[in-house]
Amino acid sequence: DGATVLITGAGPAGLVLGNLLLAEGIDCLIVERQSRAHVERRARAGFLGAHTVRVLTAGGLAGGLLAAGRQHDTCAFRTEDGEFELVYGERGNGEVHTVYPQQDLVRDLVAEFLARGGDIRFDTEAVALTGVDGHRPELLTRTADGLTRVLSGAFVAGCDGRHGLARTAVPATAARRHHRDHRVSWLALLAAAPQSMAAVAYAVHEAGFAGHMARTPDVTRYYLQVPRGTDPQDWTDERIWSELHLRMRADRYGPLHEGAVLERRVVDMASDVQDPIQYGRLFLVGDAASLISPSAAKGANLAVMEAEILARALTAAVRGGDEKPLAAYSADCLPRIWRAQEFSHWMINLLHGPAGDHDEAVFLRGLQRARLESLRTSRRHQDHFAENYVGI
Numbered sequence: 427d428g429a430t431v432l433i434t435g436a437g438p439a440g441l442v443l444g445n446l447l448l449a450e451g452i453d454c455l456i457v458e459r460q461s462r463a464h465v466e467r468r469a470r471a472g473f474l475g476a477h478t479v480r481v482l483t484a485g486g487l488a489g490g491l492l493a494a495g496r497q498h499d500t501c502a503f504r505t506e507d508g509e510f511e512l513v514y515g516e517r518g519n520g521e522v523h524t525v526y527p528q529q530d531l532v533r534d535l536v537a538e539f540l541a542r543g544g545d546i547r548f549d550t551e552a553v554a555l556t557g558v559d560g561h562r563p564e565l566l567t568r569t570a571d572g573l574t575r576v577l578s579g580a581f582v583a584g585c586d587g588r589h590g591l592a593r594t595a596v597p598a599t600a601a602r603r604h605h606r607d608h609r610v611s612w613l614a615l616l617a618a619a620p621q622s623m624a625a626v627a628y629a630v631h632e633a634g635f636a637g638h639m640a641r642t643p644d645v646t647r648y649y650l651q652v653p654r655g656t657d658p659q660d661w662t663d664e665r666i667w668s669e670l671h672l673r674m675r676a677d678r679y680g681p682l683h684e685g686a687v688l689e690r691r692v693v694d695m696a697s698d699v700q701d702p703i704q705y706g707r708l709f710l711v712g713d714a715a716s717l718i719s720p721s722a723a724k725g726a727n728l729a730v731m732e733a734e735i736l737a738r739a740l741t742a743a744v745r746g747g748d749e750k751p752l753a754a755y756s757a758d759c760l761p762r763i764w765r766a767q768e769f770s771h772w773m774i775n776l777l778h779g780p781a782g783d784h785d786e787a788v789f790l791r792g793l794q795r796a797r798l799e800s801l802r803t804s805r806r807h808q809d810h811f812a813e814n815y816v817g818i
């Protein structure tokens with residue numbers, strides 16, 4: 427049992443890769459720990475950058491997002507100094523975001539993969555990976571009812587995210603993982619309410635950061651900065667809306683559209699980069715390769731970018747016998763990953779100032795204010811922001 431390319435994980439990375447490989451006539455097999463219903467309902471990202479939309483469109487994978495996705499070109503910043511809107515679609519490369527919920531994209535990609543004759547095994551966990559430093563890697567899998575099976579392939583694409591098997595399968599002597607804990611946590615919320623303002627608003631407030639991100643006509647994502655270790659259940663709907671109104675300065679800019687909070691969970695902002703992101707015949711893609719904080723909405727976009735680069739490299743190897751692009755996979759991806767990490771890190775510092783009255787906190791808040799002021803007033807800074815915000 428097996429395929430030329432074994433893929434662990436049916437998130438954006440694994441599903442885009444699988445679809446692109448099938449289009450090239452390369453057989454592949456995806457194993458996914460969760461059920462189909464679970465991955466098709468898991469709400470996460472929503473902001474797709476221009477490159478992502480180009481890759482999906484060229485791959486024949488954009489039907490759903492072109493029909494139902496909404497284009498957004500503006501974000502707003504609210505601070506103690508006032509509010510300013512940045513029409514980033516008119517800055518930088520003139521690119522915009524397409525807002526389309528990740529779970530809808532995953533649903534489209536699963537349907538397309540199956541329509542192309544793909545083999546995807548849900549409720550099947552990858553539990554061990556051997557032989558990636560040889561020519562015939564083997565993947566041990568276990569189904570929900572305990573059945574184990576060994577799959578073999580010529581290549582393995584590790585697309586199983588931050589808690590997956592693939593990132594643990596690279597020996598410590600063969601790669602390093604560079605990690606950063608940003609010491610900031612967000613309460614990530616989904617509310618059954620239409621958006622309250624332009625697509626995205628970032629509020630910088632002494633009580634902590636608050637964010638507003640459009641998703642669909644009936645659902646909006648909000649974020650509230652909370653202390654590390656916060657129990658999401660301590661936040662009632664009432665407390666959430668009252669805090670959002672405070673930090674979004676509703677007294678000055680008008681009330682938010684309220685609705686039931688559908689989902690609340692705490693995300694600790696952390697990032698890591700593995701270097702290199704390949705080992706023998708194993709290639710890491712998406713969150714498995716590099717975890718990125720959601721501050722700049724880059725994770726799903728990086729996953730799609732890497733999947734496309736790996737699909738091209740695997741095609742050259744399998745169809746053309748040319749393994750050079752595969753050998754260069756890590757070197758091709760890492761500079762782009764670091765650039766996205768740099769921008770996300772900058773966004774974290776833009777949006778969060780340390781609390782307190784001690785010298786360093788006051789100093790850092792001064793820098794934060796200067797950064798926001800530069801973004802408000804400098805055309806060149808806005809161009810740079812736009813290029814990095816929508817692009818990879």
Ligand code: FAD
Pocket residue numbers: 434435436437438439440457458459460465470471472473474528550551552553585586587588589590591614693711712713714720722723724725726727728729
């Ligand atoms: P995943 O989507 O995590 O998929 C990995 C898959 O592997 C999962 O289905 C998992 O069940 C499966 N798996 C795990 N272990 C195993 C195993 N052992 N065997 C088999 N299967 C396994 N990114 C953006 O670009 N824009 C945004 O607006 C944005 N907002 C976000 C908001 C939040 C609250 C969060 C948490 C993330 C956000 N992200 C955003 C990040 C984005 O969701 C991830 O970067 C993206 O899902 C990565 O895709 P992936 O395919 O690499 O991994």
